Amino acid sequence: MKILISNDDGISSPGLNALAIELKKLGDVTIVAPVTEQSAVGHAITMKYPLRITDFYKNGDFFGYAVDGTPADCIKIGIRNIMHEPPDIVVSGINLGSNTAINIIYSGTVSAAREAAIMDVPSIAVSVTSHEAKDFSFAAKFSSRLAQMVAKNKMPAGTLLNVNIPDLPEDQISGVLLTQQGKSKWDDVYEERKDPYGQKYYWLTGNLVQHDTTLETDQFAIRKNYVSVTPIHFDLTDYKTYDTMKSWQLENLFKQKS
Amino acid sequence: MKILISNDDGISSPGLNALAIELKKLGDVTIVAPVTEQSAVGHAITMKYPLRITDFYKNGDFFGYAVDGTPADCIKIGIRNIMHEPPDIVVSGINLGSNTAINIIYSGTVSAAREAAIMDVPSIAVSVTSHEAKDFSFAAKFSSRLAQMVAKNKMPAGTLLNVNIPDLPEDQISGVLLTQQGKSKWDDVYEERKDPYGQKYYWLTGNLVQHDTTLETDQFAIRKNYVSVTPIHFDLTDYKTYDTMKSWQLENLFKQKS
Numbered sequence: 001m002k003i004l005i006s007n008d009d010g011i012s013s014p015g016l017n018a019l020a021i022e023l024k025k026l027g028d029v030t031i032v033a034p035v036t037e038q039s040a041v042g043h044a045i046t047m048k049y050p051l052r053i054t055d056f057y058k059n060g061d062f063f064g065y066a067v068d069g070t071p072a073d074c075i076k077i078g079i080r081n082i083m084h085e086p087p088d089i090v091v092s093g094i095n096l097g098s099n100t101a102i103n104i105i106y107s108g109t110v111s112a113a114r115e116a117a118i119m120d121v122p123s124i125a126v127s128v129t130s131h132e133a134k135d136f137s138f139a140a141k142f143s144s145r146l147a148q149m150v151a152k153n154k155m156p157a158g159t160l161l162n163v164n165i166p167d168l169p170e171d172q173i174s175g176v177l178l179t180q181q182g183k184s185k186w187d188d189v190y191e192e193r194k195d196p197y198g199q200k201y202y203w204l205t206g207n208l209v210q211h212d213t214t215l216e217t218d219q220f221a222i223r224k225n226y227v228s229v230t231p232i233h234f235d236l237t238d239y240k241t242y243d244t245m246k247s248w249q250l251e252n253l254f255k256q257k258s
Numbered sequence: 259m260k261i262l263i264s265n266d267d268g269i270s271s272p273g274l275n276a277l278a279i280e281l282k283k284l285g286d287v288t289i290v291a292p293v294t295e296q297s298a299v300g301h302a303i304t305m306k307y308p309l310r311i312t313d314f315y316k317n318g319d320f321f322g323y324a325v326d327g328t329p330a331d332c333i334k335i336g337i338r339n340i341m342h343e344p345p346d347i348v349v350s351g352i353n354l355g356s357n358t359a360i361n362i363i364y365s366g367t368v369s370a371a372r373e374a375a376i377m378d379v380p381s382i383a384v385s386v387t388s389h390e391a392k393d394f395s396f397a398a399k400f401s402s403r404l405a406q407m408v409a410k411n412k413m414p415a416g417t418l419l420n421v422n423i424p425d426l427p428e429d430q431i432s433g434v435l436l437t438q439q440g441k442s443k444w445d446d447v448y449e450e451r452k453d454p455y456g457q458k459y460y461w462l463t464g465n466l467v468q469h470d471t472t473l474e475t476d477q478f479a480i481r482k483n484y485v486s487v488t489p490i491h492f493d494l495t496d497y498k499t500y501d502t503m504k505s506w507q508l509e510n511l512f513k514q515k516s
Contacts, residue, residue: 039305039306040303040306041300042300042302042303042330042369043301043363044299044300044364045364046462047297047298048295048297048298050451050461051448051459051462052457052458053460072300073462076448076462077460080446080447080448081448081460102376102492105372105376106303111300114363118360118363145511146511149506149511153506156498156499159496176509176512178500178503178504178506181493181494188334188338190309190335190338193308199310200310201310202308202310204309204334227511227512229503230500231495231503232495233494233496233499234363236362236363236439236491236492237439237488237490238416238489238490238491239438241413241414241417241491242436242438242489245436248407250407250435250436251433251434252407253403253434253485254400254433254434
């Protein structure tokens with residue numbers, strides 16, 4: 001099994017290291033990850049600037065390829081110019097902090113896996129629910145088991161799995177649930193501050209407002225200490241509104257001369 | 259009508275200027291746009307650094323607010339800290355270059371409108387099909403007519419309209435079509451080059467491979483010189499695969515101890 005690993009926390013992240021150690025038991029692992037932390041970069045790709053690829057060493061041994069770009073860049077250049085052929089699976093993570101509900105939209109971890117899905121490679125994004133997680137052993141083992149299940153069941157083209165794992169010892173985890181993206185979203189607050197020169201600046205903070213109340217949603221599942229597995233895709237068409245809008249008579253916009 | 263305008267080409271873009279001139283005929287326009295070009299940033303938001311807001315002047319007159327962040331940042335901070343209340347509509351654009359098929363995923367223009375939809379504000383992303391477009395008059399007029407139609411018909415919460423307009427004189431445009439996101443995607447190529455110091459670097463290029471062959475898709479519609487209007491949303495759940503995966507028995511991943 002040829003496995004490509006990436007993340008958005010950067011190539012020196014302990015979550016990526018734990019994932020690599022576990023997945024090396026399954027097959028050939030190639031690591032291509034951002035030089036620096038790329039949280040909340042969404043599905044950004046680098047077009048206006050070139051990318052560089054640097055060999056990254058850990059304890060004196062070659063560990064992987066560091067790219068001075070985004071998570072999506074790492075998947076593209078990793079497959080095209082480092083591996084030169086698609087891997088059997090891409091695993092992105094293990095991210096510090098959950099990627100559920102609206103956070104999926106902003107997540108670099110998910111976007112790396114999504115870029116793989118765009119390239120027709122089965123992929124999984126894995127996050128643990130705490131930014132302070134220290135023990136990734138269960139999350140890494142779960143990722144490995146899921147990777148094997150994906151290989152066995154075949155993933156439909158254009159789909160990836162978004163996995164969120166409670167930051168708890170295995171015996172305190174309630175189980176695993178197949179879920180949908182939740183509706184919880186941020187109540188944003190920009191903190192207004194002044195720099196040493198008296199100039200205003202604004203820092204994004206806020207609270208995630210819980211709109212999810214059933215175990216069918218990723219956000220509620222992790223609150224109840226379940227592992228959440230959500231299939232997501234990149235067809236953004238809102239088919240329900242598409243049907244509704246047939247009655248809008250858009251053609252009137254064109255005939256109406258101003 | 260209170261209107262918030264943003265884009266990803268930056269506050270000095272002629273496409274944004276043309277849109278502002280036209281929409282000022284409809285109501286009160288507030289402009290909040292990135293200081294610099296932010297193409298292909300996707301739905302990135304700025305969390306690790308603060309944002310600054312600068313008054314931007316054009317020909318000696320106040321024009322709008324420049325934010326040193328991403329298109330999604332502009333919508334968040336524009337609504338929270340500049341307007342202090344939601345506008346009636348957000349219009350993002352007019353972007354230089356089409357945002358159809360897979361490009362929707364990477365687009366900053368679309369992400370600005372999507373951020374508005376997340377904040378429950380009706381929104382429209384507008385792009386013209388050429389990077390060299392000079393005449394935005396039809397695209398701006400069409401955006402204004404569509405904004406009025408959206409206000410009249412009410413947009414379902416969580417939906418935005420992604421609009422692509424051929425870079426042609428109005429009398430050469432075939433008409434307007436309600437479309438779905440196409441399946442065309444990039445065959446990426448990273449050009450390998452050497453810097454003046456002999457070090458390798460890689461620049462993303464590639465060709466958009468046309469997988470769309472019907473006028474129901476955004477990509478084919480613009481190739482046939484139609485204006486394309488696609489309703490999109492941010493529920494990324496792949497419901498078809500969700501149903502398929504019920505037979506995967508994910509619970510076995512948890513029982514299976516390693």
